Amino acid sequence: MEIIQEGYWTIAAQKHLKAFTQDSSNLDEYDNIDISGKAGRFLGAIRGNGKIENTRKLEKIANTIGIKPRELHKIILPELEQSSEGRVELIKNSVDDITGIAEYLFTNQDVIKVAGDVFEQLNPSNIERITLQTMENTRRIPLFQSELCNELSKQGYLERDINFSLSLQRQFKLIQLLSKLSQYDPIVSNEYIWGENHEKIAYALTKVSIDDKQSLKDTISLIQSYQGIPTEELKNQKSGLLLLAKKIGMINPVSIISGRGIEKEFSFTADISNNCIDYDIMDDVKVLLASIRFGERYTEHSTIQDPIRFLEVLINSDSVGPHSANMTDYILLEKKGILKVINQTKTKWSYYYNDTYTKSGPCLKLIKKDVAEKALEIIKSPEYSIHKELLREPAILIDTGDYRNAEENRIHMAELPEPIKEASEMITKILRDEVI
Numbered sequence: 001m002e003i004i005q006e007g008y009w010t011i012a013a014q015k016h017l018k019a020f021t022q023d024s025s026n027l028d029e030y031d032n033i034d035i036s037g038k039a040g041r042f043l044g045a046i047r048g049n050g051k052i053e054n055t056r057k058l059e060k061i062a063n064t065i066g067i068k069p070r071e072l073h074k075i076i077l078p079e080l081e082q083s084s085e086g087r088v089e090l091i092k093n094s095v096d097d098i099t100g101i102a103e104y105l106f107t108n109q110d111v112i113k114v115a116g117d118v119f120e121q122l123n124p125s126n127i128e129r130i131t132l133q134t135m136e137n138t139r140r141i142p143l144f145q146s147e148l149c150n151e152l153s154k155q156g157y158l159e160r161d162i163n164f165s166l167s168l169q170r171q172f173k174l175i176q177l178l179s180k181l182s183q184y185d186p187i188v189s190n191e192y193i194w195g196e197n198h199e200k201i202a203y204a205l206t207k208v209s210i211d212d213k214q215s216l217k218d219t220i221s222l223i224q225s226y227q228g229i230p231t232e233e234l235k236n237q238k239s240g241l242l243l244l245a246k247k248i249g250m251i252n253p254v255s256i257i258s259g260r261g262i263e264k265e266f267s268f269t270a271d272i273s274n275n276c277i278d279y280d281i282m283d284d285v286k287v288l289l290a291s292i293r294f295g296e297r298y299t300e301h302s303t304i305q306d307p308i309r310f311l312e313v314l315i316n317s318d319s320v321g322p323h324s325a326n327m328t329d330y331i332l333l334e335k336k337g338i339l340k341v342i343n344q345t346k347t348k349w350s351y352y353y354n355d356t357y358t359k360s361g362p363c364l365k366l367i368k369k370d371v372a373e374k375a376l377e378i379i380k381s382p383e384y385s386i387h388k389e390l391l392r393e394p395a396i397l398i399d400t401g402d403y404r405n406a407e408e409n410r411i412h413m414a415e416l417p418e419p420i421k422e423a424s425e426m427i428t429k430i431l432r433d434e435v436i
Helices: 003-017 027-046 055-063 069-083 108-121 126-137 145-154 159-171 198-207 210-224 239-247 284-297 307-316 331-335 369-380 406-410 421-431
Strands: 088-092 098-103 175-178 187-190 251-258 263-269 339-350 355-366 400-404
Touching: 003 027, 003 108, 003 126, 027 055, 027 069, 027 098, 027 108, 027 126, 055 069, 055 098, 069 088, 069 098, 069 108, 126 145, 126 159, 126 187, 145 159, 145 187, 159 175, 210 239, 210 251, 210 263, 239 251, 251 284, 263 284, 284 307, 284 331, 284 369, 307 355, 307 369, 331 339
Parallel strands: none
Antiparallel strands: 088 098, 175 187, 251 263, 251 400, 339 355
16 A cells, blocks of 8 residues: 555544544554544644744644644654654754644645655554555445455455454444345445445445436535535435435535534535545545635625635735634634634725725735635536625634534534633634734
């Protein structure tokens, strides 16, 4: 397996495994997958900043991924520096304490490769290697267990290791086995293709009527033309077919959760990216598009009317603003490291007074230009339907502070406690370097 494929699947597996408590039996067998996946997700969150010399900010970003401060300083950061071939450098003080980080990563592909490098540096077990190879082999289509085991055996893995790895993957729901169709040779499917209810779906695929297949095809076509469409706007579609499409990975739902208690789900198709290795393994593009959709429909003060124009301005300008809404409307995108809020003073032209004037306030500065460019590429495609009204103000995402990715939606993670307002405000201040 290539390094970049290993990086992809360590990140994907860690996103899935984080739903299980740390004292889950046998979770220790996936220690290296957990570390490298966390390292990749952490890099994905800070990529584009160049240099961060605020340890509290680093710790808060790491915490959103499930990395505690000691784990960050003692394990994640040293492993990243050692495995990144100079693309990640740690900043230290005179007593060798880590005080910051400098990164030279330009795309998500760079991040995924570093995650793969970390995985290799950790000297993973054959059990972990078999797990990643199984996920890769069953990515496109489920396989009979005999076929999968034969492929793994040809790569030199022992039968006992293969069987133990498959049992662990079943335990943590990375794969599912369907044995009713063949008791002696069950079908092995990948969660990313089939999901948790794969047994019902496997039967459904063979029994869906011609009319329902056409309805499902029409639904997928609609989402392809409007990536990030609110799932509730698909209400004319049969709920069973929507569940089927979600579980087999034809539809990837992303939930945006606001601090006001509003949760809305947005639907994307699996082919949002044409790359063999999913460009959006960090969920950045999906979150950006879902955030725009949330802002268009569900916020009290949203003024974004033309997402194309908004993204073009964000990409091509040094910053967007000043605008008071920027202080509150982009918290989720700040947490994801897609953009940051900075205070600037700009000179503007007044058509009323026919003269220039200065204005100060919060502005949006894009950090991950490639994410915005990918989102723009998607919504500018000829097949993509979108509103054409003019952009009035660059404000979206009023009070949206969290999201839930497709993997978490699929395995029905328990609800998190309601966010504490004071704590959320403190985290936001740290992300903006307002608290040292």
